Amino acid sequence: MSTKTATINILKTPTQQDWIEQAIGNIETILLDHSQCERKAAGVALNLMFRYPSSALLVRKLTAIAQEELEHFEQVNQWLDKKNIPLTSLSPPPYGKKLNSQIRPQEPDRLLDSLLVSALIEARSHERLGLLGTHCRDQELGKFYRSLMASEARHYGLYWTLADTYFERTLVQQRLEELSQVESDILSTLYPKPRIHS
Amino acid sequence: MSTKTATINILKTPTQQDWIEQAIGNIETILLDHSQCERKAAGVALNLMFRYPSSALLVRKLTAIAQEELEHFEQVNQWLDKKNIPLTSLSPPPYGKKLNSQIRPQEPDRLLDSLLVSALIEARSHERLGLLGTHCRDQELGKFYRSLMASEARHYGLYWTLADTYFERTLVQQRLEELSQVESDILSTLYPKPRIHS
Numbered sequence: 001m002s003t004k005t006a007t008i009n010i011l012k013t014p015t016q017q018d019w020i021e022q023a024i025g026n027i028e029t030i031l032l033d034h035s036q037c038e039r040k041a042a043g044v045a046l047n048l049m050f051r052y053p054s055s056a057l058l059v060r061k062l063t064a065i066a067q068e069e070l071e072h073f074e075q076v077n078q079w080l081d082k083k084n085i086p087l088t089s090l091s092p093p094p095y096g097k098k099l100n101s102q103i104r105p106q107e108p109d110r111l112l113d114s115l116l117v118s119a120l121i122e123a124r125s126h127e128r129l130g131l132l133g134t135h136c137r138d139q140e141l142g143k144f145y146r147s148l149m150a151s152e153a154r155h156y157g158l159y160w161t162l163a164d165t166y167f168e169r170t171l172v173q174q175r176l177e178e179l180s181q182v183e184s185d186i187l188s189t190l191y192p193k194p195r196i197h198s
Numbered sequence: 199m200s201t202k203t204a205t206i207n208i209l210k211t212p213t214q215q216d217w218i219e220q221a222i223g224n225i226e227t228i229l230l231d232h233s234q235c236e237r238k239a240a241g242v243a244l245n246l247m248f249r250y251p252s253s254a255l256l257v258r259k260l261t262a263i264a265q266e267e268l269e270h271f272e273q274v275n276q277w278l279d280k281k282n283i284p285l286t287s288l289s290p291p292p293y294g295k296k297l298n299s300q301i302r303p304q305e306p307d308r309l310l311d312s313l314l315v316s317a318l319i320e321a322r323s324h325e326r327l328g329l330l331g332t333h334c335r336d337q338e339l340g341k342f343y344r345s346l347m348a349s350e351a352r353h354y355g356l357y358w359t360l361a362d363t364y365f366e367r368t369l370v371q372q373r374l375e376e377l378s379q380v381e382s383d384i385l386s387t388l389y390p391k392p393r394i395h396s
Binding site for chain 1: 237244248268272
């Protein structure tokens with residue numbers, strides 16, 4: 001595994017050079033897509049809170065995640081504003097839909113899979129924001145991306161911890177192994193439009 | 199109109215004594231329902247942001263509202279924790295469903311009605327949290343309720359301002375008049391279970 005992903009060792013395959021080139025060459029579209037990712041991430045946390053309203057630990061942790069995602073959403077939108085990029089809607093890449101299709105419909109599988117899919121998305125976001133932080137030509141923007149990395153890593157950790165709280169560790173590890181393979185497989189072919197999860 | 203609702207003059211009818219008695223006599227259930235109201239309010243703001251992602255002002259204002267509702271959700275949950283009230287799910291009163299049924303499905307009516315329904319719910323919440331702040335037997339809890347009132351009033355104002363930004367004022371006022379009448383009619387018969395919007 002590449003040293004780039006050394007801190008996010010649940011990702012089976014590190015992001016390849018072609019994504020970096022696509023993203024850096026289309027940084028304004030990436031910024032707009034990133035805004036949508038933060039809004040969606042807040043929505044996912046809130047939906048899980050709605051689905052499991054009596055799980056006190058889950059509710060508390062996800063409230064914190066949702067708050068932080070909204071804060072990042074606001075910060076990314078300030079960048080869009082600064083760069084005069086209007087808030088238009090972008091079609092999402094197939095990544096989220098394909099990953100969500102892995103969530104088994106019956107409880108308690110549904111909870112386990114939902115938490116692990118979110119963990120994987122946060123881990124991949126952490127990795128890719130880090131790559132943007134390193135390769136971005138706009139130094140200020142690069143600094144901003146690097147400042148977000150720690151949160152994404154923390155969010156990954158929170159989702160993993162929740163899974164580990166509500167399920168047996170061997171079960172968590174086994175399912176994470178499967179989902180992590182799917183996640184890398186989805187990204188093995190670069191999506192032709194520039195997106196955070198292309 | 200009663201002096202109690204002097205600052206929230208869009209409410210057609212002030213809350214009656216029977217709600218106050220029901221709420222004060224069941225303050226723990228009210229606290230639990232209040233937690234759910236804050237979570238739902240955050241969800242409503244987020245859903246509107248998802249529905250109108252390109253309306254920059256709406257997105258900015260609703261991000262702030264969602265953040266504040268999540269903060270209150272957290273604060274109410276801390277009170278539940280302090281009072282050893284577990285986070286169980288309560289059946290909602292018919293208030294929200296009945297009010298939402300007034301939202302016309304076609305745009306731009308849908309946006310106008312959504313904003314005004316939210317404005318009315320915030321205005322009623324402001325009024326009722328104020329009543330809890332005045333009548334609550336637990337002085338600390340009463341203080342907490344009073345501390346939330348200003349935000350609810352601000353949220354009402356924000357939803358109204360958004361309506362006033364995207365629509366002609368005469369249209370806003372006329373529709374608010376209609377919806378405000380419906381809102382008071384829904385509450386004219388006390389819902390038998392203790393809820394914020396019984």
